[in-house]
Amino acid sequence: CAIQPAGPPPATQWQTYQERAASLTHWDLSAKVALRWRGGAENASLNWSQANDRSEVDLSGPFGAGAVRITQQGDRLEVERGGDRSAYDSSTPETLAAATGWPIPVSALPFWLRGLPDPDQSIEQLSLQDGRAEEIRQGGWKISYTAYTPAGSGSLPATLRITHAGDNISLRLVNARWALPDQ
Amino acid sequence: SGESPQQTSAVQSLGDALAAIDYLSGRFRQTTYPQEGGRATTASGEFRLQAPGRFLWRIEAPDNQLVVTEGTYLWHYDEDLETATRRPVSATASAPLQVLAGDRDSLSRDFTVSRRGEHAYTLLPTAPDAGFQSLELDFEEGLPAALAIVDNLSQRIEIRLEALSTEAFDSDIFNFSPPDGVDVFIHDA
Numbered sequence: 001c002a003i004q005p006a007g008p009p010p011a012t013q014w015q016t017y018q019e020r021a022a023s024l025t026h027w028d029l030s031a032k033v034a035l036r037w038r039g040g041a042e043n044a045s046l047n048w049s050q051a052n053d054r055s056e057v058d059l060s061g062p063f064g065a066g067a068v069r070i071t072q073q074g075d076r077l078e079v080e081r082g083g084d085r086s087a088y089d090s091s092t093p094e095t096l097a098a099a100t101g102w103p104i105p106v107s108a109l110p111f112w113l114r115g116l117p118d119p120d121q122s123i124e125q126l127s128l129q130d131g132r133a134e135e136i137r138q139g140g141w142k143i144s145y146t147a148y149t150p151a152g153s154g155s156l157p158a159t160l161r162i163t164h165a166g167d168n169i170s171l172r173l174v175n176a177r178w179a180l181p182d183q
Numbered sequence: 184s185g186e187s188p189q190q191t192s193a194v195q196s197l198g199d200a201l202a203a204i205d206y207l208s209g210r211f212r213q214t215t216y217p218q219e220g221g222r223a224t225t226a227s228g229e230f231r232l233q234a235p236g237r238f239l240w241r242i243e244a245p246d247n248q249l250v251v252t253e254g255t256y257l258w259h260y261d262e263d264l265e266t267a268t269r270r271p272v273s274a275t276a277s278a279p280l281q282v283l284a285g286d287r288d289s290l291s292r293d294f295t296v297s298r299r300g301e302h303a304y305t306l307l308p309t310a311p312d313a314g315f316q317s318l319e320l321d322f323e324e325g326l327p328a329a330l331a332i333v334d335n336l337s338q339r340i341e342i343r344l345e346a347l348s349t350e351a352f353d354s355d356i357f358n359f360s361p362p363d364g365v366d367v368f369i370h371d372a
Contacts, residue, residue, distance in 0.1 A: 030224075032246055032261065032263050032264055033264075034261065034264040034265075034266040034366065036366075036368065040368075040370070041266070041268055041366075041368030041370075042268065043259065043261040043264050043266045043268065045246075047217075058217075058336060060334060060335075060336065060338070061259065062240060062242060062248055062250050062259070063213065063240075063279055063280075063315075063332055063334075063340055063342065064215065064314075064315060064332055064334025064335070064336070064338055064340045065314045065315070065334070066314050066335070067314075067315075067334040067335040067336040067338065068335065068336070069336050080336070081335050083316075083335075172264060172266075174263050174264055175246060175263055
């Protein structure tokens with residue numbers, strides 16, 4: 001019988017994972033999120049639709065309560081809630097935090113959600129497990145991945161937690177279900 | 184007040200229909216249609232209502248959430264996320280269920296009510312920052328049978344109420360306290 005090869009060493013598994021995840025330019029993610037920021041907390045259903053550098057994020061509670069849509073493209077972020085729409089400069093977390101009280105770098109999220117470091121920031125720390133990210137630290141943020149789920153020809157994060165060193169700010173995401181174009 | 188006669192009769196008859204309900208329990212099936220078409224999502228679970236103003240809405244599938252109020256505070260407990268938030272029930276985001284639970288002054292104060300049929304009503308929130316755009320409520324044999332909510336993102340949420348019972352039950356079920364280890368956040372407004 002053929003001896004099952006031990007498979008590529010983790011480093012190249014991580015390389016393969018990155019190439020596959022980074023090649024996804026269009027994807028839809030639905031999940032449950034617990035958000036906590038200065039003076040507030042919410043849990044909601046999340047629907048994230050990505051098309052190249054455009055992110056469209058719907059957050060809503062049970063029976064559509066308090067639904068809000070956040071659209072991000074380049075340095076512009078729009079928040080739409082029941083007909084009224086406000087736009088923010090999201091080029092720096094500070095401008096976003098000042099406007100929305102929500103300092104998580106929105107431009108980094110499409111990478112972190114896919115288990116990838118944000119290419120526009122240096123990596124402070126990266127630990128791998130089974131050839132996939134277990135923890136990424138960038139820009140004072142820590143992203144820890146506790147579960148992955150099959151997606152397309154590989155896998156993508158199913159459960160993750162993003163926290164900020166020193167602040168009580170966090171985003172916890174569970175039950176992620178990914179819809180990829182080739183599926 | 185300045186309501187037209189037709190409007191008064193709609194508020195009046197909806198108020199009477201709701202006033203006839205003290206206790207109501209059953210199951211719900213909810214279908215959410217996204218704004219620009221695309222895949223609808225479904226949810227189901229059980230609910231309990233007790234007039235005035237008390238309700239429990241337990242989503243059992245596809246995820247596990249509980250929305251419950253004893254009339255003063257509204258708890259939103261998400262079992263999958265192990266988080267619970269509490270806020271005063273006055274927050275209009277839960278209004279569709281407050282209407283069902285026969286909160287009569289909320290009915291005339293917070294909505295413009297019109298009729299779509301003998302036992303079919305449309306409620307438009309008067310407050311600009313209401314948590315949703317419109318609510319349709321249809322009765323069958325004197326009991327609420329269907330709701331349709333258009334939320335702030337113009338998603339249409341259709342809810343079917345089934346296996347209805349008007350028998351009394353212990354109202355202690357509306358008193359929620361989060362299990363240990365759950366991350367709790369109290370909103371004061």
